[in-house]
Amino acid sequence: MEDGLNVSVRFVLYLDLTLLAGLPLIGIVGFHRYAHQVATAIRLRGLLIALAGIGLALSLCHMVMLAMVMSGASEITELGRHVFSMIITTTDAGIAWAVRMVALMLIVLLALYGRVRSAVQLKCGAALGFVSLATVAWSGHGAMHEGALRYLHFTADIVHLIAAAGWIGALVTFSLLLRPSQLASSAQLRLLHQGLAGFAWIGTIIVLALVVTGVANYCLIAGVQLSGLLSTQYGLLLLGKLGLFVLMLSLAAANRYHLTPMLERGMATGQASVALPGLRRSLVIETGAAILILAAIAWLGTLDPSQGLTPQLP
Known part of the structure; x- marks a missing residue:
């Protein structure tokens, strides 16, 4: 309890x-x-x-x-x-x-x-x-270290958190802008498109930051090894988090290369509403996956990673 x-x-x-x-x-x-x-x-x-x-x-x-x-x-x-x-x-x-x-x-x-x-x-x-x-x-688990390694882990954690904040903040912002009451004019549609298009390069940086710091955090906790991922609660949660991240990445790619260009074409022809339902569905699923990832992170932070994942710290 x-x-x-x-x-x-x-x-x-x-x-x-x-x-x-x-x-x-x-x-x-x-x-x-x-x-x-x-x-x-x-x-x-x-x-x-x-x-x-x-x-x-x-x-x-x-x-x-x-x-x-x-x-x-x-x-x-x-x-x-x-x-x-x-x-x-x-x-x-x-x-x-x-x-x-x-x-x-x-x-x-x-x-x-x-x-x-x-x-x-x-x-x-x-x-x-x-x-x-x-x-x-x-x-978090950064407190398990001492000296320089401790602050290296804290730095990786902080960069990971800020990158995640950028992604989730974007999802919620786009979802709020996609409310029907916010799309009553062409100016509001252009504002939405501006954000979606502008997030393309930001999203690339965010993904790279999440991948690099995620790998660094895992290595700092468990070392360069994969034993225990399928046999411990910590490992299974970590794999679940990774699976949700891949889902988010797939949806983000669909938004960038399919739905956002569709919205731009629709704005040019006066049929922007065609792309909006797909964008809403994609953002709802992606936001749901992000929330589940945060739940996994909260759970992981209460678990002892040494149980089944033997640390091999440098």
Whole structure:
């Protein structure tokens, strides 16, 4: 029961922080000078406030769970202020948690009192989102190492998380732009096409980053070997995650080389609506696969990779 709750909190927190970083990121790099239009279309201000608020609440829950594990307490009432003070001031995970809380509160303030449609405010929001998401690395398997290897693993984890945020942020942004209410004019269709076409080169960089850092993370955890992948829970989850990644890659390729050109041709002939149902279906499936991958990551983070996957660290 406790393990299930831990995985659930981690999963929702990962999804929340991924969107918090990814939504402003895709507006900046995928739409360039049209970023403010996208921010308005997807109601980014409200999304940032909601996501940051949820992130704060989930982070508090996660800290309580961490405190119970580290103190050995069986009830929340057994936790004293000194336990939280010790974790936040003397452990890397606690310091990372405190940094995340500050970043999330700054996002709320930025969204409430700033102009998230401006390029500077969007960049600030994205930067704070990156910081909050990067802190997740300190609750992962990177903490199993010491010295330089520890920070190499953290770096790989952070790059992996940011690349994933870019991809998932793009999927959610395109899905929101594909709502019928957002496609009432040719200008809105051009905005959608601009994002889909602009994501082509960004997607290539994201895929390369995910592959390189994914391989690096596996090698840092299990070494250069494949034993145990089919005989352990950790290995099977890892293979499931890889299968979902391949599915996402296939759908992204179909979007890039078939559906986006179809939309462009339809816009030229006044029949853009022909391509829209296919795009919606593809994005729904791809987003669903991404959510399942985040669930797998949350689960993997609670498992001991040494059980069946013997580390062979350099």
